[in-house]
Amino acid sequence: MKVLIIGGGASGMMAALSALENQNNTVTLLERQSRVGKKLLATGNGRCNLTNRNIRLSHYHGEQPEFARFALESFYVGRTLAFFERLGLLTVTEDSGKVYPLSDQASSVLDVLRFALEAQGANIVTSCDIVEVKHKARGYEALSATGETYFGDKLIIACGGAAGKKLGGSKSGYHLLEQLGHSTTALFPSLTQIKTDPAYVKALKGVRADAHVQLRKDGETLQDSFGEVQFTDFGLSGPEAFTLSRAAATGGDGQELALDFFREYGDSVLLDMLQEKREKLPELAAEDLFAGMLQSRLGRMIVKRAGLKYQTKLKELSDEQLLACVKTGKWFTLEVTGVMGFDSAQVTAGGARTREFDARTLESTKNPGLFVCGEVLDVDGDCGGFNLQWAWSSGYLAGKLGEGEYA
Numbered sequence: 239m240k241v242l243i244i245g246g247g248a249s250g251m252m253a254a255l256s257a258l259e260n261q262n263n264t265v266t267l268l269e270r271q272s273r274v275g276k277k278l279l280a281t282g283n284g285r286c287n288l289t290n291r292n293i294r295l296s297h298y299h300g301e302q303p304e305f306a307r308f309a310l311e312s313f314y315v316g317r318t319l320a321f322f323e324r325l326g327l328l329t330v331t332e333d334s335g336k337v338y339p340l341s342d343q344a345s346s347v348l349d350v351l352r353f354a355l356e357a358q359g360a361n362i363v364t365s366c367d368i369v370e371v372k373h374k375a376r377g378y379e380a381l382s383a384t385g386e387t388y389f390g391d392k393l394i395i396a397c398g399g400a401a402g403k404k405l406g407g408s409k410s411g412y413h414l415l416e417q418l419g420h421s422t423t424a425l426f427p428s429l430t431q432i433k434t435d436p437a438y439v440k441a442l443k444g445v446r447a448d449a450h451v452q453l454r455k456d457g458e459t460l461q462d463s464f465g466e467v468q469f470t471d472f473g474l475s476g477p478e479a480f481t482l483s484r485a486a487a488t489g490g491d492g493q494e495l496a497l498d499f500f501r502e503y504g505d506s507v508l509l510d511m512l513q514e515k516r517e518k519l520p521e522l523a524a525e526d527l528f529a530g531m532l533q534s535r536l537g538r539m540i541v542k543r544a545g546l547k548y549q550t551k552l553k554e555l556s557d558e559q560l561l562a563c564v565k566t567g568k569w570f571t572l573e574v575t576g577v578m579g580f581d582s583a584q585v586t587a588g589g590a591r592t593r594e595f596d597a598r599t600l601e602s603t604k605n606p607g608l609f610v611c612g613e614v615l616d617v618d619g620d621c622g623g624f625n626l627q628w629a630w631s632s633g634y635l636a637g638k639l640g641e642g643e644y645a
Contacts, residue, residue, distance in 0.1 A: 241265045241639070242380060242390025244368050245411065246274030248626055249612025249633035250396030251351045256637025257394075258358040263639075266361040266388060268368055268380065270397075270406065274355075275348040277398065277405040281584075281626065282336075286344030288322070289315050289630070290623035291335040297624045299484060300616040301423060305592040306628060309600070313631040321634075325350040336623050363388075371395075371414050373605055392607045394636050399586030399613035400425055407580060411614035412590065419604050421591050423616050426487040427583030429480045429625075434473040434495060434572040438539060442469035445533050446476065450501035453482045453574070455493045461485045467497065474572070480621040483577050484587050493574040499532060499540075499567050508567065512560045520553035527552065527563060540567045585625050589616040599640040600632060611636035 241257045243250050246269030254265045267274070281287060290297075293315050298306045313321075319329060319337065327350045328340035339346040355362060370381040371393065378393035397411025412422045445468070452462040461482055468476035474495060486493060500508050512527065522529075525548035528537030538548065544562040546555070580586070590610055594603055600615075602608040611632035619625040 239263050239639075240377070240389060240391045241394065241637075242378060242388055242392070243267045243394040243396055244371075244380060244414065245269065245396035245398055245612070245614075246271075246362065246364070247396065247398045247406070247612065248275070248278050248629035249398075249636075250394070251275060251355060252630050252633030253394050253396055253609075253611055253637035254360050255351070255354055255358065256634040257639065258355075258360060259637075260639075260641070264359070264361070266363065266390065267355070268366045268382075268388060269362065269364045270367045270408070270410065272365050274362060274364065275351065277402055277407070278348050279344045280402070280405050281344055282338065282623075284344050285338050285342050286347045287336050287338055287623040287626065288329070288347055289318055289337045289627040291315060291331055291337065293624065293627055297620045297622075298628065299587065299618050300589075300592060302592045302616070305595075305597045305615075306617045306632075308597045309631040309635045310627065313634040315627065318627065318630045321630075322347070322350065325354050334622070368410070368414065371417055373418060373608070377607065392609065392639050394609045394611065395614060396610070396612045396633065396636070397614050399589060400580045401427060401429075401583035401586045401613075403581045407586070415590050415610070415614070418602070418608060420594050420602065423588040423591060425580075425586055425588040426484070427577055427580045428484040428487060428587040428618055429584035429621050430483045430487075430582045431470060431475040431578045432473050432479045432483055432486050432495065432574060433576045433578065434574055436472060438543065438572065439469045439473055440471050442535055442539060443471045445469045445536050447497075447499055447533060447536055448501075449478070450498040451478045451482060452496045452498075453485050453489070453493060454496055455489055460489055460493070464501065472578075473575075477621055480584070483583075484618065486574055487577045487587060495572045495574055497570045497572070499536070499570065505561075505564050505568060508564045509557075509561055512563060513557070516552040516555060516560065520551065522552045524548055524550040524552060524555060527555075528567070532567070540570065543570070584621075585618050586613055587618045589614050589618075592616050596640075599638070600636045601640050609636040609639065 367383040463478040
């Protein structure tokens with residue numbers, strides 16, 4: 239059987255290797271860029287966080303999050319890692335559950351995939367931009383921008399999403415599926431920086447801090463996260479900002495971020511600490527109130543936002559003023575103005591509507607013989623290896639083409 243795959247990213251390469259496990263299949267993999275797996279090289283800051291030991295459905299989003307269950311449970315983390323080990327990849331698991339190649343280089347993951355594809359006879363065509371697909375009498379035909387045509391008895395669309403344009407992100411997969419009668423949800427950038435009112439963050443550019451971060455709207459917490467954040471001249475970056483960015487992108491106007499920089503300390507405990515500092519260091523300037531507790535610029539910003547003058551001596555501060563500093567340090571609020579766009583995003587939230595595909599095979603319910611996998615579907619995961627696991631799981635399932643143990 240001739241298997242045609244459009245998209246040479248993580249899910250497309252996995253789909254190709256899965257399809258090649260059936261010796262009766264031949265695979266042609268078409269990639270728009272000059273090489274396969276370009277986006278994969280940038281994941282995990284070049285380290286490639288290829289999965290997470292803590293895979294749960296609660297880490298996935300879309301109109302139908304349940305859609306992802308069968309693929310994730312069929313080609314689960316242990317099976318994924320065993321698959322890569324057979325390809326020659328060694329991995330290491332961090333305490334957080336994140337899994338990286340032992341080499342700490344994303345190129346190691348791409349190399350074992352490329353070598354396996356070459357060894358198993360995949361026909362890889364790069365710099366091939368597919369602009370049209372047609373459902374023929376006994377299969378599918380794909381037409382490139384330069385006029386070449388390719389045929390497959392079965393077609394797998396693995397074009398990825400709109401995120402990361404510089405790394406190959408585009409909307410081509412959605413357009414191709416629309417040609418075949420499929421529909422797409424609204425698209426939003428996810429796993430990206432959150433933009434806020436710049437009044438305070440500009441002075442904190444580059445500062446990193448550990449915090450409990452809440453995304454709020456109308457007095458309610460939409461989502462929260464715990465860990466490192468980084469201030470930028472336009473807002474908030476870092477792992478926890480990325481985690482909250484999907485909700486920020488889809489939540490509309492009127493949102494704010496609230497950061498607790500003392501999440502291990504209650505208000506009364508922190509107030510006692512500041513009162514003790516006032517007693518022991520009465521001549522200290524208020525700008526140094528949080529010295530030894532927070533990064534210096536962040537400490538001064540909290541003092542300023544609490545309404546204190548930098549040069550006021552601690553002995554001159556009332557308990558009410560110290561309490562204002564506690565409240566500000568415990569919940570430092572920033573008005574959310576949006577998120578960075580698709581060029582900066584790592585993942586697309588939204589995609590091809592999952593209700594138009596069979597969750598047990600990833601085959602189209604509209605077009606027999608058409609399969610879809612990866613980011614082009616309306617499934618996106620949290621930060622931490624969850625999106626790559628979806629790519630591996632859905633790619634492997636799609637590559638089975640509805641046959642064998644997955645039928």
